[in-house]
Amino acid sequence: MTTPADSRLTRPRLPEPRGPVSAGVVEALRSGGSPVTGGAEATADPYGDDLQLALYVLYELHYQGFAGAPADDSREWDPELLALRATLEQPFLAALRADAERPESAEAALDALLVEPAGHQPGSVSHHLRRTHRLPELREYAALRSLYHLKEADPHAWMIPRLHGRAKAGLVAVEYDEFGAGRAEDVHARLYAELMADLGLEPAYGHYLDAAPAAALTTVNLMSLFGLHRALRGALVGHFAAVEVTSPPGSRRLADALRKAGAGPAAVRFYEEHVEADAVHEQVVRRDVVAGLLADEPELDADIAFGAAATSLVEDRLGAMLLDAWAHGRSALLPGHHADAVAEPA
Numbered sequence: 001m002t003t004p005a006d007s008r009l010t011r012p013r014l015p016e017p018r019g020p021v022s023a024g025v026v027e028a029l030r031s032g033g034s035p036v037t038g039g040a041e042a043t044a045d046p047y048g049d050d051l052q053l054a055l056y057v058l059y060e061l062h063y064q065g066f067a068g069a070p071a072d073d074s075r076e077w078d079p080e081l082l083a084l085r086a087t088l089e090q091p092f093l094a095a096l097r098a099d100a101e102r103p104e105s106a107e108a109a110l111d112a113l114l115v116e117p118a119g120h121q122p123g124s125v126s127h128h129l130r131r132t133h134r135l136p137e138l139r140e141y142a143a144l145r146s147l148y149h150l151k152e153a154d155p156h157a158w159m160i161p162r163l164h165g166r167a168k169a170g171l172v173a174v175e176y177d178e179f180g181a182g183r184a185e186d187v188h189a190r191l192y193a194e195l196m197a198d199l200g201l202e203p204a205y206g207h208y209l210d211a212a213p214a215a216a217l218t219t220v221n222l223m224s225l226f227g228l229h230r231a232l233r234g235a236l237v238g239h240f241a242a243v244e245v246t247s248p249p250g251s252r253r254l255a256d257a258l259r260k261a262g263a264g265p266a267a268v269r270f271y272e273e274h275v276e277a278d279a280v281h282e283q284v285v286r287r288d289v290v291a292g293l294l295a296d297e298p299e300l301d302a303d304i305a306f307g308a309a310a311t312s313l314v315e316d317r318l319g320a321m322l323l324d325a326w327a328h329g330r331s332a333l334l335p336g337h338h339a340d341a342v343a344e345p346a
Helices: 004-009 020-031 049-060 073-077 079-099 106-114 125-132 135-149 155-162 165-178 188-198 214-227 230-260 265-296 298-327
Strands: none
Touching: 004 188, 020 049, 020 079, 049 079, 049 214, 073 079, 079 214, 079 298, 106 230, 106 265, 106 298, 125 135, 125 230, 125 298, 135 188, 135 214, 135 298, 155 165, 155 214, 155 230, 165 230, 165 265, 188 265, 214 230, 214 298, 230 265, 230 298, 265 298
16 A cells, blocks of 8 residues: 555556547557547537546646656647647536526625535535444545545646735635645645545555546546636636635534544544634635635636536535435445445555
8 A cells, every 4th residue: 555655656547438538538648649539529428427537637637647658748738638628628617607506796605605504414425424424435435535635735726826916825825734834744635645544545646536436526627627727717716715615614524424433533634634724714715815816806706606606516416426326325436446445456
């Protein structure tokens, strides 16, 4: 098993394709050739496994890359891969705009997220896990969330050169905490790797990509989509704000669930850290990042609201998938990756 400190020192293997589009992308990276999809991208489901895996792989070229992909680093800006990525982004973004709610304003969107109804919420994964505290479910949840948390805050760093003044200062203050406030051992991605090791999971970066259904990939792809396009900087700020607003209560419930399940201190620590840190971050994000951006660029209000609403949409889709699987006694992981085997090396 990879040590938590070495989580980001390895590249994940290229995933198994899930259709003609992802097959074309994976083969292009493996062979060093052009992506051949047979035009399947024109009819691919924007939320489906094939398109979402293809997008995830293409976005990952801007992060860690893959093992077994010759000249992987040089293909980050490959014109053919970028053209295919743009083609895939169009239906994904159109679906998000069509399906996400339309808040009146950024303020209204974030105010709605602050409402925390009393009692157990049937559509909430964190409420469910705190109530049931089943270790197999917690381990599946941790494995799926690792696709983001092992690079936590990296997608939001794309905002730094695209903001200025008060908005930039507030963002960097939050990112500084996310990246350990100068201490490598406190980087949040490192803390998550320690959580995974505590739960008997493999903490190597990207290890559970083949186990992750489209709904899990979509939550990560959303950040990369917003982050890699300067025109969507407002949407990324909305996403960032939504995450910070909802993190403290959800993290408190997940810390409780892990304690009840008998998890060790490293697993509990990750979420306890977010209870305290994100309560402060939420104020900084609203007061400085969102308000600062709107003071400079008020025309981005609708984009910020869209980013927050799109975040809720993809998180709700993932939550519904998880809860439906668990309610019917199924693993939430893709076939061949059941709960009892989730920790086994690939």
